[in-house]
Amino acid sequence: MSDILFQPLGDPIAGGDNLEKLADIDPRMTRTHYFDGRLLTAEDLERDQIYLDQRLREVGKALGSGIIDGLELSFSTDPYRLIVEPGKAMTPAGRVLHLGTRMTVNPGDKALISQLNDGRYRHFNRGLYAVVLRYVDVPTDIAEVFPTDLKDRRGSDYALVTESVQLGLVPLPVALPALDVLRLRARLMAELLDSRLASSVVPEDSVALGVLAIAQDTPQWVDNELLRHPIRPVSDHDDLQEDLHRQYQSLLDDIIGHRAAGGLDQPFAAADYFPVIPPVGGLPKISVDPEKGFQSYFPASFDIAIAPIRQADLELVRRESMGLPAIDLNRDRDISIMVLAPLSDRDYGTLSKQLVADNPQNERDFLYPDPLALRLYRKSPSHSLDTDASVWGEIWKRIESDRLVYVRRPVRAAETGISSIILAKGSSVPDSQPDDDVDTDTPPEVATGIEDEHTIFLRMVNVQSLAKIRPAASQEGEESIAALTENLPREPRAIRAVLDTLLRVERHYDAVIWQTLEQAQQQDNLLRLRDLLMEAEPDIRSTARHVIRAGTDLGLAESLLQQWKEQLDALR
Incomplete structure (x- = not known):
């Protein structure tokens, strides 16, 4: 019995010129048909090069665009230098960018910049620029061109096309006001978070590495997190929150370092610098005093509490809270935030037990059932602190880092005081580990004390x-x-x-x-x-x-x- 051949569109050869009416014909996706006796021209070979290039770019587009690894951007003022470390990236056009060695560029070399840009740019206008790494084709080597008939003369042309990368500056449609650098970067963090602005100005064959500010024809500063993002197919809400978190953490480090260098080691408010902060992030330890029930980082209208947490649980809590909206420090009111004090397994198992009250489960106040949580205020509270103050003093001594972590609590948790990050009374506190040689980097085997809001609600x-x-x-x-x-x-x-x-x-x-x-x-x-x-x-x-x-x-x-x-x- 012979095979039955089924062709829904019929015989494509028989279709001839009418084939485009029956199928999607893309002229870019044509390739040369080779057979013995055919005369090949440069056009035929270029057609195959274009075909392979388009196919490779389709794969690149499917993988996404952004930084794959490396390509860290830094800035030096003495002398002025833009420095890009080796690495790889994928452009929105689907091209792979590969930088094999460190690239150093002097923005003050006006002669070189004018030469590279055909004399069009001799001075930089005041403004903000996206620092981009761009794909380029560079003609190299010489090949002899033989005449095709007796009238033509022998000539030459370039023999190779070498793929390379080039550093460039793209003006951003954002003003450069006369503001303090740190506060300006914090404002740009919110303004440039929307990826549509970057995609509208950054060329499709480029990736953004950061933002450069130029005033009086001289580079002023570089932010190596703005506009930059890891490779991903399409940006969604969680991706933008991750970008905001990464930019916030980098800028917070710079703010703390700048204040320390100037002898300003006093507590400060987040709103002094940031208009918007991510739903999860760090804050200076100096801005919180649990023994006095005081915090200075968040607005007075926010509902702030602090609780201990195991180091091993921080990443889980961060992922759970990252999907919540960003916090607008100028507009939001009545936001519920939990400040987390990271402890080792041993310290958490010991000190958290001292915070858990002895009241029976059914006597707990439903509005605030978290026995490990301590309310914090922007000014001295009117109530008298209980004996938990001494426990919190001991917790404060055990925190190794000078940073704490805050997380925004969901609305349903804010309404009831229930939080996924707090060990509710009635659940078991992990026992402390007796061995002093325990590897703190190894995930603990003890059961986690974290419960999600649904579990706590259904238990109550x-x-x-x-x-x-x-x-x-x-x-x-x-x-x-x-x-x-x-x-x-x-x-x-x-x-x-x-x-x-x-x-x-x-x-x-x-x-x-x-x-x-x-x-x-x-x-x-x-x-x-x-x-x-x-x-x-x-x-x-x-x-x-x-x-x-x-x-x-x-x-x-x-x-x-x-x-x-x-x-x-x-x-x-």
């Missing part, structure tokens, strides 16, 4: 806790509570639907409410039941009427609906 608000407040009025109700405890999805949305329903339904219906919740949950109609009752009129008879009217659609048993009718009749 669940079917059993609600049943204690709203007990069942019958054996059937007890059985429904047990079934809900076992089968209800462990997610806050489902528990909230139960809570809302219990709050809405009057106590007169205690005999049927738990059975109704169970049957609605079995039919995946728990949210529909809640929404139905929330829309009902605030009348005790209206509750039963709505349930009876929608009972069949909700999947409630006829026997249960009959009990609802009996409860309604009892009100007459």
Whole structure:
């Protein structure tokens, strides 16, 4: 039996000139067909070069654009030098840039710059410039050109095309105001975060390495993090937050170093320099005093607390919080922030136990259930600090770095005081490790004390806790509570639907409410039941009427609906 050949578009050869009507024909994707006896010209060979180049660039575009490794940019003022370290990058056009040796350029060499730019640039205008590394083709070597007929003369042309890279400056459409350098860089950090500005001015065959400021025809400073980003296919929200975090950390280091060099070792506020900061970042240890309950870094309108954390858990917490919005220090109000004091496993296991109160689990204040968290204020608090002050003093001595870490807490955590980064009372504190020779770089084997907000919420608000407040009025109700405890999805949305329903339904219906919740949950109609009752009129008879009217659609048993009718009749 012969094979069956299936060609949806028919025979492409037979299609001839009409093929472009049946398929997507891209003239760039044509390649030469070789066969014996064919006369080849330079055009035929160039066609294959273009084809291979386009295919390679398609792969590059799929991989993304940005810095692959290296290519660190630095600046020297004596003498003026822009220095780029070796490395690799991928351009938005899909070209790989490779710099094999250190590149050093003197921006003050006006003669060289004028020569490289065909005499067009002899002076630099005041402004901000993107420092870019660009792909270039460089003609090299000489090849003899033989005449094609008797009238032509022999000549020459370049023999090779060498791929290379070139450093360049691209003017940015952003003004260079007369501001303090550190404050200006902090403002640019927010203005240049939107990648659309960079993509509109940086050539497609280039990658940005940083930003250079020029005034009075002289380079002033370089920021080697602005506009720069690692390789990635498409920028999303988390990528921009990572860029903001990286730029913030670099600038914060420069600010602290500048203040230390000038003898300014006093605490300072973030808003003194930054208009916007990332949802996660560092802050100077000197700006927090837990023994006095004081902090000077964040605005007074923010809700600030501090808690110890294990070093091994910091990266997990950072990743969890990085997806939250950036913090606008001039506009945001009532932001909830947790300052983290990193400790070793040994210190955390020992000192965190001293912060956990001895109150029973059910006596904890739901609004602020974190026993390890200490509230901080911009001025001396009105309350008297308890004995935790001495514990915090000991924690402060054990923190090895001069930096702390802050994280923005989600809105749902800010509303309840519950945070994923705090060890809630009732969970076990990891035991301290007795061996002094433990490698601190090795991930600990003890169980982490971190719980996400959902876990803490469900441990505090669940079917059993609600049943204690709203007990069942019958054996059937007890059985429904047990079934809900076992089968209800462990997610806050489902528990909230139960809570809302219990709050809405009057106590007169205690005999049927738990059975109704169970049957609605079995039919995946728990949210529909809640929404139905929330829309009902605030009348005790209206509750039963709505349930009876929608009972069949909700999947409630006829026997249960009959009990609802009996409860309604009892009100007459």
